[in-house]
Amino acid sequence: MRTTMRMPAAATLAVTLAASSAPTVARAQSDTPLKGLWKLVSYEVEIRKDGETLPVMGEHPTGYAYFTPEKRVFFVLTGEGRKPAKDDAQRAQLLETLVSYTGKFRLDGDKWIADLDVAWDPKWVGTEQTRTFTLDGERLRVLTPWRVMPNWADKGETRSIVTFERAKD
Template identity: 65%
Template sequence: MTSHPPVSAPHAAPRGDGDAATITGTWRLVSYEVEVRTSGRRFPAMGAHPTGYTIFSLEGRVWFMLTGDGRVPGDSDAEMARLLETLIAYTGRYRIEGDDWVTEVDVAWNPAWVGTEQRRQFTLDGDRLAVLTPWRVMPNWADEGESRSIISFERVER
């Protein structure tokens, strides 16, 4: 097993008010939207009331799990497979680079993410965390062209 050096206190770079803000703690999902680059149109990619949390530890690990609105247990293989369309889950070591957090993914709901780096731009405003994914063509709505996720959290624990 590979050992990673400890991450120095994972603090965000100073923001507009000049104070250094920390990202460590537990954050509850408030909203998850997708924005289409060409039109600016936004839509709730996982329904009106998705659920989820992200947790940033002082030791440099992040856990990220989002689930869509209205999920019901599945019995058949097809129903179980459909549940994966309303799930995002991964964990790994993270580091802060300016206004980005970068996760070195070591476990994920989608094995294609394992061994990759996932970069997310973020801003902190008090106990609110706003997260933006990079612009790209997302498989679920490829006909829209480039889009990005806009995810909002509120802090529940430090």
């Protein structure tokens, strides 16, 4: 004779809920509203000492940000009108119109914190870069904290105001 053991209804419900919610929880942890490819629209710098705002990368900068499902971010941002360098001085000058880095990121409310492991400026490798962001439909607006940026250190403390649109391609 065969016997079957029956689980109490409450235990069955608990096991069912736990099993069905596990994939959802895992998905929610890897999902982020930032996930995907973002195309650079504008890059402005606000100078702290006088409040002046400058389009330091030109009126039409180019670049992308990519936030992966695995929580890695990649940035390659370049200024308008860059031309191939012909000598060391011109190559050095190109660094003034380039921002590029990658690292693992985590979200904290309206901020992301990226732990950089590669960057165009070696001083940034091993640092945490925190950015405040707002999402408005398909537009991402990013604000850096006040700091002295290597590309325009002569301006003193600045903060960047960077705008992206979700890439369609």
